Amino acid sequence: xxxxxxxxxxxxxxxxxxxxxxxxxxxxxxxxxxxxxxxxxxxxxxxxxxxxxxxxxxxxxxxxxxxxxxxxxxxxxxxxxxxxxxxxxxxxxxxxxxxxxxxxxxxxxxxxxxxxxxxxxxxxxxxxxxxxxxxxxxxxxxxxxxxxxxxxxxxxxxxxxxxxxxxxxxxxxxxxxxxxxxxxxxxxxxxxxxxxxxxxxxxxxxxxxxxxxxxxxxxxxxxxxxxxxxxxxxxxxxxxxxxxxxxxxxxxxxxxxxxxxxxxxxxxxxxxxxxxxxxxxxxxxxxxxxxxxxxxxxxxxxxxxxxxxxxxxxxxxxxxxxxxxxxxxxxxxxxxxxxxxxxxxxxxxxxxxxxxxxxxxxxxxxxxxxxxxxxxxxxxxxxxxxxxxxxxxxxxxxxxxxxxxxxxxxxxxxxxxxxxxxxxxxxxxxxxxxxxxxxxxxxxxxxxxxxxxxxxxxxxxxxxxxxxxxxxxxxxxxxxxxxxxx
Numbered sequence: 001x002x003x004x005x006x007x008x009x010x011x012x013x014x015x016x017x018x019x020x021x022x023x024x025x026x027x028x029x030x031x032x033x034x035x036x037x038x039x040x041x042x043x044x045x046x047x048x049x050x051x052x053x054x055x056x057x058x059x060x061x062x063x064x065x066x067x068x069x070x071x072x073x074x075x076x077x078x079x080x081x082x083x084x085x086x087x088x089x090x091x092x093x094x095x096x097x098x099x100x101x102x103x104x105x106x107x108x109x110x111x112x113x114x115x116x117x118x119x120x121x122x123x124x125x126x127x128x129x130x131x132x133x134x135x136x137x138x139x140x141x142x143x144x145x146x147x148x149x150x151x152x153x154x155x156x157x158x159x160x161x162x163x164x165x166x167x168x169x170x171x172x173x174x175x176x177x178x179x180x181x182x183x184x185x186x187x188x189x190x191x192x193x194x195x196x197x198x199x200x201x202x203x204x205x206x207x208x209x210x211x212x213x214x215x216x217x218x219x220x221x222x223x224x225x226x227x228x229x230x231x232x233x234x235x236x237x238x239x240x241x242x243x244x245x246x247x248x249x250x251x252x253x254x255x256x257x258x259x260x261x262x263x264x265x266x267x268x269x270x271x272x273x274x275x276x277x278x279x280x281x282x283x284x285x286x287x288x289x290x291x292x293x294x295x296x297x298x299x300x301x302x303x304x305x306x307x308x309x310x311x312x313x314x315x316x317x318x319x320x321x322x323x324x325x326x327x328x329x330x331x332x333x334x335x336x337x338x339x340x341x342x343x344x345x346x347x348x349x350x351x352x353x354x355x356x357x358x359x360x361x362x363x364x365x366x367x368x369x370x371x372x373x374x375x376x377x378x379x380x381x382x383x384x385x386x387x388x389x390x391x392x393x394x395x396x397x398x399x400x401x402x403x404x405x406x407x408x409x410x411x412x413x414x415x416x417x418x419x420x421x422x423x424x425x426x427x428x429x430x431x432x433x434x435x436x437x438x439x440x441x442x443x444x445x446x447x448x449x450x451x452x453x454x455x456x457x458x459x460x461x462x463x464x465x466x467x468x469x470x471x472x473x474x475x476x477x478x479x480x481x482x483x484x485x486x
Contacts, residue, residue: 019251019302020301026288035424036053054279086355087437099426122145125141201322224414237265245450254461405422
């Protein structure tokens with residue numbers, strides 16, 4: 001993930017929209033990945049289960065990304081932009097964060113002595129100490145999450161070393177399924193989520209490890225998983241459209257042209273193909289959190305983003321860096337995600353500011369209905385649990401709906417696709433918002449249509465030409481591709 005994120009950020013900086021935006025593994029791809037991982041045929045696999053699932057994910061991501069890339073390179077994205085408005089983007093992005101509310105605190109709550117202090121620290125740093133400057137920098141606001149994690153992780157380490165999670169005759173190294181003593185079995189969950197020494201990643205990881213393509217084997221291509229990822233790539237594209245527009249406004253630039261947006265989406269598709277080939281487990285897209293980063297750091301420099309990407313690539317070769325991230329206690333990670341997913345929801349809803357009449361009854365109803373049904377319809381499909389709920393952990397049960405959902409057409413592949421898609425909050429929200437926004441009558445002002453720049457604006461404004469135009473040599477090669485905004 002670190003390697004692909006670094007590579008795709010540099011590629012986007014030179015050949016995409018050229019806005020200073022970090023690319024990476026988005027939460028958009030998390031829910032569909034969980035749906036595929038928890039398919040019925042994978043539940044009983046014991047040998048090479050991880051590799052088989054990764055190859056399945058690789059194939060689905062590659063097909064979905066090819067579709068996204070074609071959407072951009074063909075110019076269809078420029079046409080689709082006429083139908084994508086803030087009233088669609090806002091609930092769709094918000095649904096990405098809300099989809100995981102059942103995982104957040106239920107997992108963090110397994111160790112309230114760790115999770116609650118972390119959540120409180122993040123809130124104190126980001127809200128109450130946001131105006132405090134140290135040497136001219138708003139240190140607490142900018143580094144709220146890493147600073148909080150370091151403090152609470154150290155605190156958790158002392159709790160573990162002091163024996164807070166030691167139980168007589170119980171070992172944290174033994175999987176709970178193999179524990180025979182009842183007294184230990186009830187403590188297994190706490191030990192797994194709270195102890196800082198549960199993961200053996202640091203002990204087993206090599207100092208130097210070069211990630212290479214197809215490291216899990218050749219991708220596996222199936223119709224059902226590919227269709228799911230094609231729909232997910234549409235959600236990722238809608239998410240990126242909102243981020244492109246908001247980021248350009250934040251850094252006082254005119255919004256990009258539809259052609260430049262198409263170019264960015266096309267490159268995101270290409271970058272996700274790279275993610276599939278390298279086997280990162282998710283696609284690569286423009287992270288929604290970029291908007292928040294620009295807001296609090298006041299840094300929107302392309303070279304700074306590229307330098308950060310170089311560091312990501314460098315750290316990807318050091319196995320111990322990945323081991324540190326992998327060894328974060330589960331309760332600590334869940335607490336951080338509570339804040340991160342909440343931020344995604346807030347950033348999504350903030351898109352409504354670009355609709356001049358966001359408070360109109362039409363817009364309120366569209367956003368409210370799409371968000372509510374986007375949560376409620378998947379909940380209906382997710383209630384169809386596996387035959388034995390013991391097969392999956394409780395937080396994975398909702399993602400088994402694709403194999404156990406209520407719709408049965410007689411074609412297993414099609415059943416998996418329909419049940420899987422309708423169990424994904426963001427897909428249902430996007431479909432409902434898209435249909436309502438483009439069918440319910442409303443004025444241009446009421447609908448809050450995104451205002452994109454025109455190609456002639458870019459050609460006559462030297463500053464915009466410098467920000468958005470491709471490098472000259474590449475521009476000569478693509479001079480005929482007007483729909484890519486070159």
